[in-house]
Amino acid sequence: MIENYNEYKKMIDEHLMDCIPAVAPISSTLYEAMKYSLQAGGKRLRPVLLLASCEFAGGDSRKAIPYACALEYIHTYSLIHDDLPAMDDDELRRGKPTNHMVYGPGIATLAGDGLLNTAFEVMYKNLFLVFDDPAAMKRGIKAAYAIAKGAGVGGMVAGQVADLEAENTEQGSNELLEYIQLNKTGALIRAAVEAGLYLGGADDEMMEHMLSYAENLGLAFQIADDILDVRGNAGELGKNTGEDAKNDKLTYVSLNGMDASQQRLHELTQNAVDAIADYYDNAIFFRELVLNLEKRTY
Amino acid sequence: MIENYNEYKKMIDEHLMDCIPAVAPISSTLYEAMKYSLQAGGKRLRPVLLLASCEFAGGDSRKAIPYACALEYIHTYSLIHDDLPAMDDDELRRGKPTNHMVYGPGIATLAGDGLLNTAFEVMYKNLFLVFDDPAAMKRGIKAAYAIAKGAGVGGMVAGQVADLEAENTEQGSNELLEYIQLNKTGALIRAAVEAGLYLGGADDEMMEHMLSYAENLGLAFQIADDILDVRGNAGELGKNTGEDAKNDKLTYVSLNGMDASQQRLHELTQNAVDAIADYYDNAIFFRELVLNLEKRTY
Secondary structure, eight states: OOHHHHHHHHHHHHTTTTTTOOOGGHHHHHHHHHHHHSSSSSOOOOHHHHHHHHHHHTOOOGGGGHHHHHHHHHHHHHHHHSSSTTTTSSSSTTTTEEEHHHHHHHHHHHHHHHHHHHHHHHHHHGGGTTOOHHHHHHHHHHHHHHHHHHHHHTTHHHHHHHHHHHOOOSOOOHHHHHHHHHHIHHHHHHHHHHHHHHHOOHHHHHHHHHHHHHHHHHHHHHHHHHHHHSSSSSSHHHSSHHHHTTOOOOHHHHHHHHHHHHHHHHHHHHHHHHHTTTGGGGGGGHHHHHHHHHHTTT | OOHHHHHHHHHHHHHHHSSSSSOOGGGGHHHHHHHHHTTTTOOOOOHHHHHHHHTTTTTOGGGGGHHHHHHHHHHHHHHHHHTTTTTTOOOOEEEEEEEHHOOOHHHHHHHHHHHHHHHHHHHHHHGGTTTTHHHHHHHHHHHHHHHHHSSSSHHHHHHHHHHHHHTSOOOOHHHOOOOOHIIIIIIHHHHHHHHHHHHHTTOOOHHHHHHHHOOOHHHHHHHHHHHHHSSSSSHHHSSSHHHHHTOOOOOOOHHHHHHHHHHHHHHHHHHHHTGGGGGGGGGHHHHHHHHHHHHHHH
């Protein structure tokens, strides 16, 4: 198994554009707008998790690349739509003007739609490669379905709606916040791990441990992000800090303060590490990933 | 084969809401916003075409219902996004306020995203029902892939981008217009027929004839729509007429005048009828469908 985050990331970056189906020349604007946001940087956390989970379960990560790219298309579409004037109205993302600042909100909406659709198109297309192997077809369908559920109305979209509604409510609660975080960011991170495990052919026990890891990682990731929005350096983060407070966003920090947030992040990190403790050295990659996340916030 | 459009339409209307995956109660807004547009009326042309094509090829239309619903989710999402202030900025659709007029543009954007995602989620879920039947799995994958391609960046989304861009150009051409119409409306209508034929197990010859029918139907449908925007009665249509001219929309009527448009509609109708002439009485349903479309415009 590859132990290096950046090796996985390189696999994604190399294939992210050529997985997109050919777009007729007259729609070069659409292609350019999609490409702009796909290539605006980003950690590629979700696709890396998918590839690593696939290998962890004994699969070949190269065959999982289309699924990994699909996850990044979905994540990128969600950022483009989140940034729209009708939603968070953000002007800067990863150190660059947001999609709608460059292409206008109409094209940005469609670039997001195009990316979401492309994710599924790519995953269906990939199933044709295993048409003579029903077992592989089933693994692919399970993986794609996990991604669809994570991205959809019982996952990410539900979280985005709750997040948007929470901006207009007087008082937030930790219950509402956890619902938002489990769905808005957590569901797709969980789906990344789940899909990778299906593709790699994991057994039920590994599935259970790793999904517990993924859920804690997802929550930790969001709290780390909230902490960095207060403490971070805009130049390093590539986005304006203090945006959450400006937008009256419901975050763990705004509800519980910085100390409690750092404490909660530590707990979640520990839960994630504990969930995969049985795998000892085989799970170094996943352990380092969540520990580094916590370190980033000091 | 069912010969009656409304019987197919009833099958869709009955299942359109229960195909949507359960949405947690906290996101009732999302569910309500999706439901609002799904139940705002509509002809259900695309899902009806899918069910009828499935039966025409010898399949069981009841098993095709999830795919038919998926098409209607995709069509509905495209209308919600098209109507947004960032796009066409329409206030009325099918005689009712558009989604964003009721729920605001943020929720409307997410309701559209949710519907697009749900379409794919439902089609994946349906594949689990045929896990022990690799041939049925392949038919389902081919159908879903046809729908994904029709909806995506080589189909409907490309047409929407070109349409949006055409509003800001000085001079339109018939080439550009045909590109827009083939993609913006044509691609999903073609995909409806293609997916239905795959599900029903059509042979190559039937596929060829029916896709030629579908392409001519798609173009005819769009020109009929353009004619009705000039000539129609707002009350009967459930939307404001004269909107195309007001928005400087590129349409066949605006480019070529009313007489040439009626003539072109007649040609396309005849092409569609000719494409399925070999099937005599077996194709009555499809022949009537396109002939009634032309009649509506007199």
